[in-house]
Structure formats: structure tokens, C-alpha cells
Amino acid sequence: MADARLEPLGDQHLEDIALLLEDDGVLRYTRVPNPVPPGWEREWLRLYEQGRRDGTREAFAVVDDDAGSLLGLALAFGIDREGRQLELGYVVAPDARGRGVATQTLELLTQWAFSELDALRIELWISVGNVASKRVAEKAGYRCEGTLRSYHFKQGIRDDFEIWSRLASD
Secondary structure, eight states: OOOEEEEEEOGGGGHHHHTTTTHHHHHHHHHSSOOOOTHHHHHHHHHHHHHHHHHHHEEEEEEEETTTOEEEEEEEEEEEEETTHHHHEEEOOOGGGGTOOOOOOHHHHHHHHHHHHSEEEEEEEETTOOOHHHHHOOOOOOOOEEEEEEEEEEEEEEEEEEEEEEEEOO
């Protein structure tokens, strides 16, 4: 497993993000539109930069400590500072999968949310079909709370999502 670190997502990551958004797995299990509109990665980054300014979102590049290459993305959204809760998400580049990068990413992002945001509750919303992501959540200490049936609609398909959570008291 590569040692990964989180760094604020920025313009220098756009080319790698565009490549990441060509992956079928990323398109299947995220809320990214499919097909991805031209230049969408720039608009998406702009939304996260706005969220960074107003405190409602944060995005990090997951970078290999040795090579400096992009291993994936670590995302925080729906940040409710008063309620001290948020949702996290993570995406791993195809060539970094199967090496523990997703688990390390979620652990780093979870630690960030507890320490920097003083979060009390963190949620993950995972498609019931995304078995690998559910394994990652479990390894990182998250618990499955239940299933939102027919919750997510994308490309004419309704999908069930599981809600996983971790509390500061866990």
C-alpha cells in the first residue's frame, strides 16, 4: 500500500480528475453525471472551492507520498457546522485500487472531520451494489444503519443506498 496524504484539491489536479471521470466504476457508484459534460471537472472544482469558502464542502486530492501521483479524491459535503455532522465520499483511481488506498483515504478523511470540524456524526451513503466500498466503510469503523430504498435516480435507474455512520463517541 502506498502512503497517501490529503492535499486541498485545486487546478493542478484537473487533468487527473478528467481521467478519473472516464472510469466506469466512478460513473456507476458516484453522483457524477454520465455522460460527463465537457469541462465538468472545472465546474465541479468551482463548486467545491465555493463550498470551501462558505464552509459547506471540502475536497482533497489523495496523493501518493512517494510519486506525487493522484490516487483518488476525498470529499466532504453537506457540512453542517452547527449540527456538527457531514457526509464523506471517496473515489480511488483504477490503477490504485486493491492496495488499501480507499481505506487509508477514508481513515484520513474521517480523522480530518473529527479534528478540524469537531464533527459528532459522519455519514457515508453507499450504493447497495458497491460491495468494495461497504468493506472499506466497515474497516474504517463505520456501521451500517439501514437502507434508503429506491433513493438515488441516475440515467433512468433507481438505486438503493445504505447509510453508514461513525460517531465521535464510537
